[in-house]
Amino acid sequence: MAGAQLDGGDTARSLAASVLDRLEPLTEVLVSVIGEQNPGYRLVDVVPRNDLWHSCHDNLRRVLQLIGQSGSAEDFSDAARATGRRRAEQQLPLDDVLRSFRLGGRLVWQALTDQARAAGEVNNEAMLDLATRVWEVVDAISAQVAQAYHATERALVRADEQRRASLWEGLLQGRAGDTGFAYEAGRTLRLPISGPYVAVAAAGAGRGDCLEPLGAALERHGSDSAWQLRADALVGLVSLPGRDVTAVTAAVGSVLATAAGVSLVVDGLAAVHTAYRQAVLAMRTVPPGRAEVVGLAERLPEALLLSSPELTEALLHTHLRGLLDLGGEERGFLLETLAAWVASGGSATRSAQVLHCHRNTVLNRIHRIEGLIERRLTGGELPLEWGLIVRALPFLPPPRVP
Structure with missing residues (x-):
């Protein structure tokens, strides 16, 4: 309905103008009706009474003005959009907000019919037209409320995400040394x-x-x-x-x-x-x-x-230069054998169990490695650096393609 032209006749203009003259007492009635028939306001308890009163006053005024004049809902939507924004910021559920507008619509219709009876202006056809007009206006204004509410809700979510992201960045950069920042981040x-x-x-x-x-x-x-x-x-x-x-x-x-x-x-x-x-x-x-x-x-x-890639590279280059120059499958199974050999403390038997091969196969491979790297791996306790070398093997770059 937003943007729809709502034509009003003489009856609508006359009755709406008369009810507008009683806007303050009508506002008091609507505030009481919302308190009695819309329990969400009491349960959530985020809308102060003064805020509710002014919102009811401004929206009743705009609804009655729109009923009595020709124009689009956008032309009279300032109060509705302000209400939608405020209630989203207050985190009052939208269903409760729209229920209050429906209650307001019923109250406006009741006030218009009472005024028509009092003025003797009851005309069945005109009143039917007026009823249609009232609910068209209420629907159009409610759509403006919902639109503003959702837009504000999206903006609040984006702002919250940005705030959380900023707090995370601050934490990961060490800003929590500041007590105020740490408190805000923790909260x-x-x-x-x-x-x-x-x-x-x-x-x-x-x-x-x-x-x-x-x-x-x-x-x-x-x-x-x-x-x-x-x-x-x-x-x-x-x-x-x-x-x-x-x-x-x-x-x-x-x-x-x-x-x-x-x-x-x-x-x-x-x-x-x-x-x-x-x-x-x-x-x-x-x-x-x-x-x-x-x-x-x-x-x-x-x-x-x-943490020290240059030292790791130097360690590997110094101890495994000839072996790392190999390509293909041979390099792979020789490195696997070396890892098992070091992990077992230089035991051919335990290495063979891990590699699922004969101990002589292990020894042959170790002798091949010794020839390539020009270092002894047999006949004594392995130096400490071999443990580090083996731990670095999983991070080696792939062999060069010949």
Whole structure:
């Protein structure tokens, strides 16, 4: 109905003008009717009586003016749109707002018919036309209310999302060292300011449908959490009353099927920027192509290697230069054999069990590796650096194509 031309006759103009002269007492009646017949206002209790009175007054005036004049609803919609905006800001349900406008429409119709009887202007055909006109106007004005309400609601959601995103960025950049910022962030995200925390970082942009299961899984372990979908990762903050990082890691792993990292424990929101960097580093220790949730505490050697790529490259180049120059399948099974050899402490028997081959096959491969790298791997205890080298193997770039 918005924008429709509503023609009014002499009866409509005369009666509407007469009722307008009694606008203040009519407003009082409408406020009382809303209080009695629209319990949503009482239950939600966000609209002060003075606000309701002025809203009823202004909207009754505009409805009666529109009934008595020719024009579109937009020309008389200022009060309706203001009401829609205010009620959205007050978070009063739209159904309750529109119910009040229907109550107002009934009251206007009753006032018009009472005035017609008092003035002796009752004409059945004219009154039928007037009834149609009244409800056309009420529908048109209600549409303006709903339009303004929804527009404001969308704007508030966008503003809330922007505010939350700004608070997240501030937390991850270390701004929670400021007590005021930490309080605001904690209140908005519904997290405690102090106490132990871990951060979680999961690869990929993530999906919104995983957020509720993540929160529920962590609540079962007594942990509150907040999550943010970023462009390249899903980030979470998890309060940790029991400091049980293992339980958090398992809970996150029960929901996410992607690479994810969990930080070390930090103290309070002021330190979550450190936890975030740690979580991202832990996530990077998951080998490419694997879906696994790991804690940084379990991956410190790998994290150290990833934190110093130039030193890692020098370590690998120094110890594995000849082996890494190989291509194809040979490089793959020799590196696999080397990893099993180092993990077993140089035991051909245990390496063979892991690789499902004969121990002589293992020894032959190890001798081949020794020839390529020009270093001894047999006949004594393996140096410490071999443990680091093996941990770096999953992050090697693919072999060069000949």
